[in-house]
């Protein structure tokens with residue numbers, strides 16, 4: 001009765017089962033994977049956010065496939081003020097989430113079975129997004145050698161007649177690595193040579209740990225480029241469901257791409273009026289939430305490093321931005337088994353590297369936006385177990 005594309009393995013994984021078990025025993029879990037900013041103890045400007053939804057304009061229905069001009073303007077303003085990039089409003093198309101943005105772009109570029117090159121390790125949702133759009137993902141490795149780098153040799157090998165584009169996550173989740181300038185130049189050459197588009201996820205772009213803004217791909221005109229971002233991370237408001245695609249590139253393909261994307265978006269018209277009228281205020285909220293999150297990430301990272309200095313079993317991989325850190329741990333069992341043991345014995349939740357497609361065991365991923373006390377206590381307990389073997 002059902003499509004092959006939805007034939008997923010729907011049973012819970014062993015870690016989720018263990019989590020349910022430990023929770024039902026009444027134990028307090030120290031969740032070092034917490035990545036929901038609305039539950040991370042941040043201070044939001046509640047009344048300003050709520051007032052933004054009180055506009056009478058929201059009572060009018062004005063279906064605009066690219067989004068209302070009044071909602072695309074604050075997106076352009078974000079790029080102007082935070083990234084010094086002038087973005088023509090005709091090149092911005094609003095979506096309810098980055099995931100929806102991915103789906104639209106996959107639909108635009110790929111026929112059934114066409115291929116996209118995706119980084120590995122990276123964001124686990126790609127698999128599902130690709131399944132739903134009948135796209136085949138072909139991974140290209142990121143290699144860790146004094147920081148993470150794109151393996152261009154493997155990228156060259158991964159390209160085929162069916163390849164339509166290269167996906168980048170800038171900075172990547174969970175490795176925290178930005179695409180370097182020389183990599184950007186090489187990627188542009190590679191895409192030009194093979195007639196490919198770039199699809200760049202920049203949801204964590206503003207979270208550079210050294211405080212230095214990295215260049216957005218929303219100014220990359222060498223090849224057709226779709227930059228995806230949204231307020232789920234920029235303003236720490238994932239529940240509001242507002243994101244966008246910003247397109248760049250050579251004029252001929254760019255206007256064709258936007259015209260086709262407009263038809264895709266017109267088929268759903270998924271942006272609600274209230275959220276669009278609220279978008280200027282919701283984007284403005286980043287000026288309040290970003291400093292808090294950067295402070296949280298830096299503080300937790302300093303605490304992690306302080307505790308790492310006191311033990312010999314684990315190391316932290318270098319990271320440049322985003323909300324996550326990767327630990328290198330001894331391989332005495334699978335990462336999943338280690339995470340289950342951490343849960344059962346210490347009530348600490350971490351993610352095994354294989355959730356993100358790390359090449360082998362020996363990697364754990366933890367969220368740096370976890371509230372400070374919980375983070376410090378959780379790391380201490382985790383090191384007690386890992387270091388005490």
Ligand SMILES: Cc1ncc(COP(=O)(O)O)c(C=O)c1O
Pocket residue numbers: 096097098099100123169173201203229230231232238242243
């Ligand atoms: C790399 C990356 N892209 C996109 C998203 C989700 O964005 P959205 O809520 O806009 O779909 C996440 C969420 O964790 C993410 O890690």
